[in-house]
Amino acid sequence: xLKTRIMNTELRIKEGRRKRHxxxxxxxxxxxxxxxxxxxxxxGILHTSSQKGFTIIETLVAIAILLLSLTAPLTIxxxxxxxxxxxxxxxxxxxxxxxxxxxxxxxxDGNAIDGQGGGANWLQGLNECLQVEGCGIDxxxxxxxxxxxxxxxxxxxxxxQYTGSNISFTGLFGHxxxxxxxxxxxxxKVFVEEIQNDVEAKITVSMTWRAGSLGLRTTTISENIxxxxxxx
Numbered sequence: 001x002l003k004t005r006i007m008n009t010e011l012r013i014k015e016g017r018r019k020r021h022x023x024x025x026x027x028x029x030x031x032x033x034x035x036x037x038x039x040x041x042x043x044g045i046l047h048t049s050s051q052k053g054f055t056i057i058e059t060l061v062a063i064a065i066l067l068l069s070l071t072a073p074l075t076i077x078x079x080x081x082x083x084x085x086x087x088x089x090x091x092x093x094x095x096x097x098x099x100x101x102x103x104x105x106x107x108x109d110g111n112a113i114d115g116q117g118g119g120a121n122w123l124q125g126l127n128e129c130l131q132v133e134g135c136g137i138d139x140x141x142x143x144x145x146x147x148x149x150x151x152x153x154x155x156x157x158x159x160x161q162y163t164g165s166n167i168s169f170t171g172l173f174g175h176x177x178x179x180x181x182x183x184x185x186x187x188x189k190v191f192v193e194e195i196q197n198d199v200e201a202k203i204t205v206s207m208t209w210r211a212g213s214l215g216l217r218t219t220t221i222s223e224n225i226x227x228x229x230x231x232x
Contacts, residue, residue, distance in 0.1 A: 086211040090219060093186065093207035096159070096173060097221045100137045100190045100205045103146075104129070105225055112229035122227040123201060126192050134189035134206070138174035148175055150189055159186040185210045200226050 107125050128135035128149040136148045136157035150157040154175060162169040164180020174181070191204040204222040211217045 097205040
């Protein structure tokens with residue numbers, strides 16, 4: 001008798017579960033008025049997915065928070081790397097600009113030593129730099145090819161860096177396009193303007209480069225030189 005009662009109880013439980021599963025989809029719709037649905041819920045018949053929906057919302061919120069927590073550090077790291085790269089380019093640009101100024105000063109000094117100062121020839125050899133387009137200076141090139149005019153054909157004086165096997169040139173910058181020289185995103189233009197004939201000139205060096213996400217960057221330095229040669 002006890003066994004029979006247990007079996008009947010199990011059958012009723014299974015039948016109840018089957019009926020609730022069979023009609024659960026109806027209670028997700030508007031087939032029944034609210035008061036009827038409430039009575040079903042109290043009776044334990046109504047089976048809804050409100051708890052499941054709430055869990056999905058919680059999951060989406062958690063994912064959004066996780067994504068935000070990951071995105072912020074990555075964005076900061078990206079900006080930090082971009083700033084570091086920009087600083088590296090800026091330091092390189094400053095030294096390259098200073099190199100060009102030193103070159104022009106050496107030309108002035110050479111002209112004075114050769115006895116060509118004190119007159120119209122104190123800036124001899126810098127004719128390309130006196131033009132409005134500016135010039136490029138490459139101290140690594142052979143004599144006679146170290147000063148070039150900035151033209152579209154040379155990417156307006158874009159700089160190349162040596163990456164070949166000759167260790168004596170490794171890391172140097174210039175305007176040469178020979179084998180072993182790789183084009184960079186640096187552009188150096190040198191301008192020489194004579195402020196007072198045969199007395200004073202202004203050297204201006206403009207460095208331009210593209211610093212990744214920071215865009216186009218430009219730095220300019222200038223210096224005045226004087227014709228210190230005294231002609232007897």
